[in-house]
Amino acid sequence: MFKSINHWVETIRSRIKRFGRAEAGTSAVIFAMSLPTMLAVGGFATDYASMSGTQNRLQQIVDAAALGIAREMSLSPVTQSRAQTLAVRFAEANIPANIPHKIAITATLIDNNAAVRVEGSQRFSTPFGTFEKVIGVSSISASATARPAGVAEQMKLCVLSLNASKTGGVNLRNGSTLTANGCMMHSNSTSKQAVMLGEGSKLKATTVCARGGIKNIGSSVEAQLVTDCPEMRDPLASKPEPKADLLCKTLPKKIAGGTFSFDPGTYCGGMQIHGTAKVTFNPGIYIFKDGPLRVQNTAELHGNGVTLFFTGTKSYFRFEHQGLINLTAPEKGDTAGMLIWEGSGMIEEVAAKTDPLTGSTTLVKITNQNRITSDRAKVLTGTIYLRKGALTIDSTQPVADQSPFTIMVVDRLDLYDGPNLVLNSNYQNSPVPVPVGLGPTGNQKLYLEK
Numbered sequence: 001m002f003k004s005i006n007h008w009v010e011t012i013r014s015r016i017k018r019f020g021r022a023e024a025g026t027s028a029v030i031f032a033m034s035l036p037t038m039l040a041v042g043g044f045a046t047d048y049a050s051m052s053g054t055q056n057r058l059q060q061i062v063d064a065a066a067l068g069i070a071r072e073m074s075l076s077p078v079t080q081s082r083a084q085t086l087a088v089r090f091a092e093a094n095i096p097a098n099i100p101h102k103i104a105i106t107a108t109l110i111d112n113n114a115a116v117r118v119e120g121s122q123r124f125s126t127p128f129g130t131f132e133k134v135i136g137v138s139s140i141s142a143s144a145t146a147r148p149a150g151v152a153e154q155m156k157l158c159v160l161s162l163n164a165s166k167t168g169g170v171n172l173r174n175g176s177t178l179t180a181n182g183c184m185m186h187s188n189s190t191s192k193q194a195v196m197l198g199e200g201s202k203l204k205a206t207t208v209c210a211r212g213g214i215k216n217i218g219s220s221v222e223a224q225l226v227t228d229c230p231e232m233r234d235p236l237a238s239k240p241e242p243k244a245d246l247l248c249k250t251l252p253k254k255i256a257g258g259t260f261s262f263d264p265g266t267y268c269g270g271m272q273i274h275g276t277a278k279v280t281f282n283p284g285i286y287i288f289k290d291g292p293l294r295v296q297n298t299a300e301l302h303g304n305g306v307t308l309f310f311t312g313t314k315s316y317f318r319f320e321h322q323g324l325i326n327l328t329a330p331e332k333g334d335t336a337g338m339l340i341w342e343g344s345g346m347i348e349e350v351a352a353k354t355d356p357l358t359g360s361t362t363l364v365k366i367t368n369q370n371r372i373t374s375d376r377a378k379v380l381t382g383t384i385y386l387r388k389g390a391l392t393i394d395s396t397q398p399v400a401d402q403s404p405f406t407i408m409v410v411d412r413l414d415l416y417d418g419p420n421l422v423l424n425s426n427y428q429n430s431p432v433p434v435p436v437g438l439g440p441t442g443n444q445k446l447y448l449e450k
Contacts, residue, residue: 242343
């Protein structure tokens, strides 16, 4: 074992002091003869520490690259060329900018594509050059093998952000909390901020997988963070949709008080439940066409075995103020497991946007803004599917925490001002099924072998 750098520094200092006190030339001669040796040994120790640091960093990069590729293998098939591309991207993204030598990295699928082996090498330069000039060593290498666990270890999908653009997909702001124990979150956004974790926010999940990047600004994270993930296609895109009646069941409704129950059907122009009203939706499919569903004040909305389907223009939901929300999706039928569903026939609003520099005006689409700001949105059992709509949650109390499970497949998910979105995944404790394509996905555990 080499002695510490401090040991050699102190040795040189003591010899210099002795030299200064010497009255005869003997000490000077001895010191002059031993100085080159001491400097050589001290330089070697310094170079050894430098080389060890470079070796450790390379091993960490190779380990992480292998785990990242294994994670993608658990989500979708990975080709040899894809594995190599992922390894190179990971190395380029994680090597410090001030390092003059690049990492040469190779990823190879092994064991019939059941595992991946990543090998990396890198030239290094040490302060005194003792390894390069004396020993003849100027490069280091590292390797790692990673593999997903078996099918029994698969994870559950709790959040899928479909937004594939560079505007971001999942945002936690201002001390908000997202609790998804035993679940996976996935963002299709290619932005460097595909997942934004703002200051003071908290995230609990098994894995957060982003097609782009994950930006953490002082948040507390209990999850494995994986970037450069593959795009996860919309698993509900081809699901047959409910058909709206040719004739609307009612004109726009405003319910300010009293107790009412409604039957399934097509409701046009929107429904506003506010004041102290208590409304129950009987089991079935409720189609809201060309208008929103709003629950406000201290009103209550109950529904067991219901699907809320939105289509047309200005069709969205808002659960506001202190509105009580207690909704559970159907157990059987064509919409089993689907709680809130935005249809493909949704017509996005268009607004004029003026360029301040040129003065030119263009028309831009406005994403439907669905919102949960109520402190009493406790039961949302089933799947919330907003293929083009954004969901903003801005409450002060936990949301969906009394649901056996809640799955969100949305264009974008934003949490503001301290809410706690609780996405349980207790499938076995609910008779409501998980729609096909949203069951366990990927592997919860990965194994790293050296």
